[in-house]
Amino acid sequence: MKNIAAKVIPFKNEKVITYTKDSKEYKDLMAEYKKLKEEFLEVPLIIGGEKVFTGNTQDMVIPHDNKKVIGKYHLASKEDAEKAIEKAIEARKAWAKLDWDDRVSIFLRAAALAAGPWRNKLNAATMLSQSKTYKQAEIDSAAELVDFLKSNASLLSQIYATQPLNTDTTWNRQSFRPLEGFIFAVTPFNFTSICLNLPTAPAMAGNVVLWKPSSSAVYSNYIVYQMLEEAGLPKGVINFLPGRSGEIGEPILTNEHLAGIHFTGSTDTFQTMFKTVGENIKNYKTFPRLVGETGGKNFVIAHKTADIKLLVRALRDGAFEYQGQKCSAASRAYIPKSMWEDVKEALFEDMKKVKVGSVEEFDTFMGAVIDQSAYNSITDYIKYAKDSADAEIIYGGNYSDEKGFFIDPTIILTKDPHFKTMEEEIFGPVLTVYLYDDDKYEEVLKLADETSPYGLTGSIFAECRYAINKATDMLEDAAGNFYINVRPTGAVVGQQPFGGARLSGTNDKAGAINNMYRWVSPRVVKEEFIK
Template sequence: MSLGYFSYPLPANEPVLSYAPGTPEKTSLKNALAAAKKKPLDIPMYIGGKTVKTGKRVAIHPPHEISHTLGHFHAGEEKHVKQAIDAALKAKEAWAAMSWEGRAHIFLKAADLLATKYRFQMNAATMLGQSKNAYQAEIDSACELIDFLRFNVHFLSEIYKQQPISSTGIHNRMEWRPLEGFVLAITPFNFTAIGGNLPTSAAMCGNVVVWKPANTQVYSAQVFMKILEEAGLPAGVINLIYVDGPTLGKVCFSHRDFAGVHFTGSTGVFNNMWKTIGENVSRYRSYPRIVGETGGKDFVIAHKSADVDTVVTALARGAFEFQGQKCSAASRAYIPSNIAAAVKAKLVAEIRTMKMGTVEDFGNFVNAVIDEKSFNSIARYIDGAKKDRKASILVGGNYSKKQGYFIEPTVIETKDPKYTTMCEEIFGPVLTLYVYDADKFEQTLELVNETSPYALTGSVLSLDRNAIELATNVLRNAAGNFYINDKPTGAVVGQQPFGGARASGTNDKAGSMLNLYRWLSARTVKETYHPPTDYRYPFLREA
């Protein structure tokens, strides 16, 4: 029963805490880190409101301290995927029928719990499980996830207000229904906020969800699941399971009630999913919604008018925050010849000041990459550059996995603009520079546009307005998030809706109304107050 139209105004972004020396948040976070390390967790799956333990325990180690065990999670199998789907479908009718304000307040309460009671526990879990420093965890697992929850409530309330016009004697209305079936959310390791947003944005719209996080993000995912339960999320609305990809796909993509997938991960995996869904399309009750944000080979191009310090800072932060493991991280840079020497000298000097180590030492700017597979892949690119005449390493290039998966921030310079590390996604702390003729800016823009199949983020650095205008136009399709005089990372919910096209995904813009439309199925209802009683129209009469 609706008893009123309830307002959910545009929220303010959650303030970012500084964790500066002497601040209470720094003490609280240090205490949360210590507490988490003292108590190993036994992490179950969450299916239909019940905790499920399989006995197949998988150890969780901090990437920066692989000798320490944070706990274990219980890995599932095919039957658990089926159980999760059954639990979701069982919960569907009651969840879809719940009033909008009832659903909205669950997620607003979750945001409030995250902002207060669980802020430091969530940040500590992200720091330890995914090797993020305090600032990177704060802007991700606290602020961005809080913003996703609050802004999505506002956005959805605005969508629900959108109604068609009515003419005399007729009333039209639009119903914004959830999809018919269940939504599959597949989330990555690198952002706790993405891990929370992909299942909740669909659930907020009245959908039920099967959520599979990356194994390397389970430690923080389970904290958020507990927050949702404490906020009042009904059993079965979101079901958290830990299974391998092939098993998940086998069950979900062949199920009649598969209604959509919300995905962030690799382009290759997404392409294979799309193919499988297409092959199975005749099985489904409805055409599934396929929403994905995938890879990136993100660029920075500096114009000859660019300020050296601005360029260096954009590269240092854009390439090496969170060890370059952001989909948006600066990975290829085009530097004009007139400032190249100054940029390289200062960038090398700045990188040499970066401390690398564990997350507990807040003085460390760089921590570890996520796991051994990633470590080995990144190391191969670095080793290749060491041996190739087309490349030279300006700084970094060392790595070790004795204590954790540590790779130094590494800058490669190449004379070949199509060199391997200028083209392929590395997903690590490796930046490749190409120096171009300062008078060939326009030609270099075309090179930027054509080098990579991806189109996620990019930035132009210039003090010349004409150059900025030219770059904005030429690179219109090269990046879904484009930055002027800034690094290509750090999208804020409500300010820079995030997503890219080409090989980077479907560009459905997380953190905006655009994404929520994908989890809704509109129905138009026309009511006629005075229905006609004769088929004959006036034009049929001759006189």
């Protein structure tokens, strides 16, 4: 053991590059994008640090150019999952005992690689496989990805530096062990940074991990894994397992060595995993830690004193950035009747700047939705609204999957506050607006609170401080991330720790010390000097 005491590692957010069309940074990024687009990537499993080609493969296509196949990935079987568990448990023997600074240095090196020589490749892969614009990719797969690595290192150093009180005759000290077993990290398609954070946060704390990436983001996630390998990640610490949940989920979730789940995805999936753990609770060597961020039906509420310009920008960006495929995206809005005509006029004018198309074009605001399944689900909601007597589509509503999975930004106006698109998560570029009488502000706050089973994000727009205070009080349980006069999206690591309660998850706050505490198990040692 090294003679070293934990000292807090300082953290500051990674600077986001502001691209211009003629800048060297943008030209270099697009050169990398075109290079990746013309290559064919074959993605194996990584088990115990070794590549495994199962022969059971799935094509990877570009969402905004859905006839273009850019690679294929191999799918894990039940036997592969069992082998990965075996290799992870074997790797734990050395990894869990490694000095904390040696572990953390690997991920700090990964942060340096992501901020520097790997930046364009990470961003280009995210643009290509997840249809993010250069702007959205830079925020996600560069800045936020680096932030997670550096912030978690800083938070972990704070945890290790936390020690109990001593007396004149007693010396107390505390160590923070990794969990005994393995962590199952199940990652989403929409944020490359989250895909990195879910396996690496537990690993940084000394845990070993089985990482199941989303089938729609295997491409960029494999690039992330390759970067971690270059940073010096030892074999078996994180095992990369693309595969179908029905095939590999059962042997992983029922294994006696399951120590935790780090999950971002649908509420239904997390509930199923929770249920499986409950049914097998007597089989485990330890009680598994369940950490999940799930669905949302995020609101924007305007008071009659709201600044219309701020409100309109929040509705546009909050609902339609990255095609509305953010857990935090604005999906329902409550607007006073007295200001609706002014809001609508300004909103429609602002929406003219929203260009839908290929992310290869510099001025594109919205790319394509992620895949055919998402396209079908979202357009079904639009069709439902078109056929309903209780709603009308007042903006957009068009879509086509001929060249890519493109859906125009769609705004629905409804007379029913419990209309289907006001209550159900859509996860696409659809915003539903309900108009209320100005004197029913408190009633609409109560309505917004009780309408959705979720509790992820929400925004209130008002100039009146009493109105803001009332909303903050009445909506206390409605959003884990609550915003005042700003859109309900765009949480920054270290500034707005992210997560919600109710059916939006366990609210362990990604990018905060709350989350890192979930991956350690304290051990207190008391030594008495006088008998």
